[in-house]
Amino acid sequence: MTDFKQAFEKLRSALPIETGNYPYVCARVKAKKRLLLAREMYMRYLQMGITEIARSIGEGQYAEELVILGTKYRGVDLIEMATRNNLAKVFTQIFEFSEGNLRTMISRYLDRYDVKNIKSLLRGRFCEATNEEIWETIIPAGSFTTEYLQKLLELETIDKIVDGLEGTIYWESLKQVDEEVKESGSLAPFEDALSHRYYSFLLEAVPPTTEPNLRFRRFIGREIDILNLKTLLRVRFEEAELERDVFIAGGLEIPKADLNDMIETPMNQLEAELKGTTYASVLLPVLKDIEQKGLNEAVRVLEKFILMWASKHSHIHPLSILPVLDYFARKEREVENIRIIARGKHEGLSTDVIKELLVI
Template sequence: MTDFKQVFEKMRSALPLETGNYPYVCARVKAKKRLLLSSDVYMRYLRMGITGIARSIGEGQYAEEVLALGTKYSGVDLIEMATRNNLAKVFTQILEFSEGHLRTMISRYLDRWDVWNIKSILRGKFCDASNEEIWETVIPAGSFTTEFLHTLLEKETVDEIVEGLEGTIYWESLKQVEEEVKESGSLAPFEDALAHRYYSFLLEAVPPTTEPNLRFRHFLQREIDSINLKTLLRVRFEEAKLERDVFIAGGLEIPKADLTGMIDMPLDQLETKLKRTSYDLVLTPLLKDIEEKGLTDAVRALEKFILMWASKYSHIHPLSILPVMDYFARKEREVENIRIIARGKHEDLSTDVIKELLVI
């Protein structure tokens, strides 16, 4: 009986059939997408003060969060906490009204917030931040419950946090690099291990059994390409020497095996390498200016490219997981854009500098 069940499950996973309430979820997501801020609103925020921005978001989709937090926070802190809490609420809502394999894929995708939260708690403990300070960076939008995150937060040391993750998909990966963390005095090996495990686990949940699933898988693989390219450019820019495995396996166009050799590659050879990929027009015009201008333009260009790709295929496959992913990506970007504007104004950055940091 067990053998038959295993064979049946294997056959079913190979068939181009997806379970899930796609019409309902996509309709709900479409309605939420209409609430996203337009570029005109960002331009208006650039001309406003922090108090005005807080008042404006409190009159729209962030009203509930602004009202709930208004007695405890103000200014830029209120804006950051309200947008953070709203993102967690909205993503959790979408997960809760999804069903079948659609729910599985959405859940695996949202587990990136578990990774975010583990990193936030580890960093906070490593830097001796207070539990309240650490909690303000946590975004409970993944699989971990608020109660479990609070349990991790109550741990006294980094080692205890790692042990607290026993039973999760991340524990074994963290244990494998534990000695490396102790020897280096850095959390970077932990953070790299978390990213590697997250993407390998996520890709397992997205078999290319249908055209929309294949495109979703390509979206995730392009995301991996983007992360790896950012890492590559950062290592080149800082002229750093790699002492560990920093690149993530599973990219779409740039194999992990090629990336290490691209670090010390002369610029003209790197440009030739990129010409064989769809990232050529995105990055090649910016490479020569990185030494002088830094990485901001290149990072922003990659993020825009990923957003455009997600949007394109969400319109081609309107009753699939792609519109959901497109919304998630755009909602994350909205929260980040609002944070950049608010934090930029708090730090007295010029309007032009803040505008250059936005991805619209």
């Protein structure tokens, strides 16, 4: 009986048929996309004060959060909390109304917030931040419930947090590099292990059976490329010694083996090697100034590249995971933009400087 069931499952996963309520989810996500802030709203926000921005976002998508938090927080904090809670709420909601394999893919994609949150918790403990400070960086949009995250926050040491993750898919991977962390005194092995685990788990859930799924896999591959490139630049820039495997397998254009070689190659040869990839057009111009200007510009262009790629591909298959991905990316960007404006106003930056920082 189980053999039969397994055979059936195998057959089903090989067929180019996906289970999932695509029409409902995609239409709903498209409607949500129309609610996102338009360009002119950002222009208005640039002219407004912080309370006015808070009120204005509270008249749109963020109404519920503003009503709940309006008496508890003020100013920038109010905006940050409201946007964070809203992001978590909306993403969780999309996960909840999806079905079938679409649901699995969405949930695995959203697991990145679990990874982010674990990293924030570990980093927070590592630099001895207060619980409030750490909590502000947590975004409960993944599979971990707020209660669970709060429980993890209560744990006093890094070891306890790792043990507290027992039962999740990350525990084993973290345990494996435990010794290494203790020896090196850096969290990097933990962070790499988390990313590795996340991407392999995500790829498992996306069978390469349909055209949109193939695109999704390519999207993940690009994301891995970009993560690897960022790591590569960081390693080269900081001239760090490497004893471990820092790169993630599964990149689309740059294989892992090549990356390990690229650490040592001189700059002009590196440029030549990158020339064959699609990242060359955006990366090479900024690579020249990297010695003077630092890494940030290069990291920004790479991040923007992946966003543009996602939105370009969202229209090709209207009933697939792709529009959902595009929405996730846009919504994240919106929240990020609102926070940049609010924080910029708070720090007293000029309108033009803030405008430069936005990605619209």
